[in-house]
Amino acid sequence: MARIVQPDDLGIAAAVDALRRGELIGLPTETVYGLAADATSDAAVQRVFSVKGRPATHPLIVHIADADGLETFTKQLTPNLRALADAFWPGPLTMIVRANQSVSRRVTGGRDTVAVRCPSHSVAHAVIRRLGHAIAAPSANRFGAVSPTTAQHVVADLGADIDIVLDGGECHVGVESTIVDCTSNDVVLLRPGAVTAEQIDAVLRADDHPQAPRVTDGTASESRAPGMLQSHYAPRARLVLHESGDHVDAGSAPVLDFSGDLHDAAQRLYRDLRQLDADGVALAHIVLPPPGGLGQAIRDRLTKAAAGR
Template identity: 45%
Template sequence: MTATTSDIDKAAIDKAAGVLRAGGLVAVPTETVYGLGANAEDPAAVARVFQAKGRPPTHPLILHISGAEHLGDWVAEVPATARLLAERFWPGPLTLVLRRGHRVPLAATGGLETVAVRVPDHPVALALLSAFGGAVAAPSANRFGSVSPTTADHVRSELGDAVDFVLDGGPCEVGVESTIVDATGETPSILRPGGVTREELEDVLGRPVADGSGSRVRVPGQHPSHYAPRAEVVLVEPDRVLAEARRAREEGRRVGVFLPPALADAPVEAHAVVPVPASTTAYARGLYGYLRELDLRGCDLIIASLPAERGLGLAIANRLRRAAGPR
């Protein structure tokens, strides 16, 4: 269960805030995934984030702030659309891309004049941001391109001593990263689907939201291979999952299968099987844990199919496509 306000260890929060002020790195729980945080105004600390992850320095980070009222401190202007979305979805899994304010170093934006900002919906993260008193630049707390962490143990096992302090806030409730919306122009566009759905955005705005997948604006999660386990990931149509698993087993592969809900009772020829929840909310929450589990069970091939691309299914499909991308 995710930490509640009453569960927060004030000593741990104070220690983490001190680490950030000293230029250190803190693993921060959010409702989406765990982030690897640094003082956003400290270019040397931000550089340590890129080094720890093995992340290209041209890939921008997301700034995490404690409330929508502070947005104007970090961006050059707050258009009406951005203000509306922030009022409706913050705290929450929505990131807004806006023009960079003077306090934000180019090291945190990958050299861009835009900056990605959000307010996380997690009591531990919010307590840390309030105690720290500034913005925390934080990508996911894992090696670049690999499966994002949704527990503190995931962070410890992958990054080890590269992190100065790990705040444990329990397992992440949403399980996939935030939705990133470019709010710099007249028409907002989705640059990365995530925890806030397209339908929710359009309901609030009262108009369609553009698909920004071809945008020149760089944001996290756009690399062709991303969110990837060690095992190869192959995507097939749902009615081909069982046949592909059988064929791969005959070829001597150690096969892991994401079994679609419609095939829940079907016999599967595989080394390991993950039954996919019928609920996309539950699927998103468990997705990265499922990929890690099949790695830990020694699978060298994972066969999966894409969910319907509506609601959270759009974000899940995005992550699976990139997990299956060219390595």
């Protein structure tokens, strides 16, 4: 069973030693907890897919210590890429770029592109720095299930398959990173997150780039990025979505209202969904936040969590 370890110097050292042995660790980031592997080890990366039950064609996100690390993964250092990295890194933005030939196709899901981000969480940053190179780290949960935002969530989901979870407390963002495709002149928003479309657009326009980011249809059959499947982030409970809480006839079913403070709603989103399952709830009513900004990310997660249920 996984040990929850404090992220002091001894804990960081133990986690990095585990990564160097090809093992997986639970790692806090500002978004959600990650299941981290040495990105240069094909065997370790393959174990990520096995432990999560993740399709091999579903690409992983590579986490780097700083923007200089981009050169390891791509030669496509475009003005768009540099502008977004300068504005939002370290932070919850993932950029898809054309991959160098040296990048493992296990990490990329067999594609010629790679997803890269630089996390802002001090623990994740310390691990990457001490390891000396990038990690591959999807969310530390079973594929398609509710993402983890505490060390205890990771142990509950994957405790039998990993040895160490670094405890960085509850994730302060609470939803996965924004993902943008930077492989062409357009910047295409693939997955909404804490870095909003409006913020991305403002950076590009300020840098004399006239195009706004475009939102792709997340139900597309081709999984260009993590989190694009129609059903994802799903609890066992069936969720009924409402645009407003004014006329919810819930009966005895619980009502979760995410229409208030958006930062609070994002941070507690997965905690609340997990609590439904812990309480054995079969049906819950969900009040959605308004679209736009961070609300768009919360709506995206809840819509996918409710799909197919």
